[in-house]
Amino acid sequence: MLGQQRIALFIDGANLYATTKTLGFDIDYKRLLKEFQGRGYLVRAFYYTALIEDQEYSSIRPLIDWLDYNGYRVVTKPTKEFVDSSGRRKVKGNMDIELAIDALELAPFIDHMVLFSGDGDFRSLIEAMQRRGVRCSVVSTISTQPPMVADELRRQADEFMDLAHLIPKIGRDPADRPERPPRVVGDFADRERPERPAFRSGGLERRYGIRQAPPATAQAPDDDPAET
Numbered sequence: 001m002l003g004q005q006r007i008a009l010f011i012d013g014a015n016l017y018a019t020t021k022t023l024g025f026d027i028d029y030k031r032l033l034k035e036f037q038g039r040g041y042l043v044r045a046f047y048y049t050a051l052i053e054d055q056e057y058s059s060i061r062p063l064i065d066w067l068d069y070n071g072y073r074v075v076t077k078p079t080k081e082f083v084d085s086s087g088r089r090k091v092k093g094n095m096d097i098e099l100a101i102d103a104l105e106l107a108p109f110i111d112h113m114v115l116f117s118g119d120g121d122f123r124s125l126i127e128a129m130q131r132r133g134v135r136c137s138v139v140s141t142i143s144t145q146p147p148m149v150a151d152e153l154r155r156q157a158d159e160f161m162d163l164a165h166l167i168p169k170i171g172r173d174p175a176d177r178p179e180r181p182p183r184v185v186g187d188f189a190d191r192e193r194p195e196r197p198a199f200r201s202g203g204l205e206r207r208y209g210i211r212q213a214p215p216a217t218a219q220a221p222d223d224d225p226a227e228t
Helices: 013-023 027-038 060-067 098-109 120-131 151-156 163-170 202-210
Strands: 006-012 043-051 073-078 080-083 089-092 110-117 136-138 159-162
Touching: 006 013, 006 098, 006 159, 006 163, 013 110, 013 159, 013 163, 027 060, 027 110, 043 089, 043 098, 060 073, 073 080, 073 098, 073 202, 089 151, 098 120, 159 163
Parallel strands: 006 043, 006 110, 043 073, 110 136, 136 159
Antiparallel strands: 080 089
16 A cells, blocks of 8 residues: 555755755755655665864754754765865766665555756766666745756656645745744844854755754754754
8 A cells, every 4th residue: 555655765955955045935854854754664765065174163964963963864074175176176076976875775565756956967877776666756846947957867667746736735935934023222232243144044944944043052862943
């Protein structure tokens, strides 16, 4: 039965973030997990992202910690810095190999693979999973110009889910964000103060649907980020 299918999610973090940013919404990762738990038996939910090791503080670290404590298997690796042919320093952090290995190893234990990525490099992986009897769905979008999903990946998939159609089910409700009290002219709150880049509006809460607090007073990772 459809409700008993064994499902595994494979989330290309960087690609998914770029897609949601283009569509103009934020993912609530708690709702995303519940959505696919309701579609069958969720065996694993993988989230892949590269990290810059020498940063004193990474804005994505609270997200990774929250996911790690709340039902996701987070896979990370350090980025690599290199100099291209024109002498410009660039950072590389590709997680395709890690995702592909995990998917192929898990293939005998799942019925349905859901890939959150539009990267055409995954077409061969989808084909290999299908040869092993696994149904493969791709989650990205064709609602943007240009589309965020490679045509060859979309053609290879058994099912394509447009992320724009999933917004009502996995999107973060902007109304959930706490409103700031109005400023009073001349009051202490109206004075100019330096703003911390890691915690300004448009940061982790807006991007990923989780609350972010300064490290000294951060909430425990297992706190519910979608509530209060």
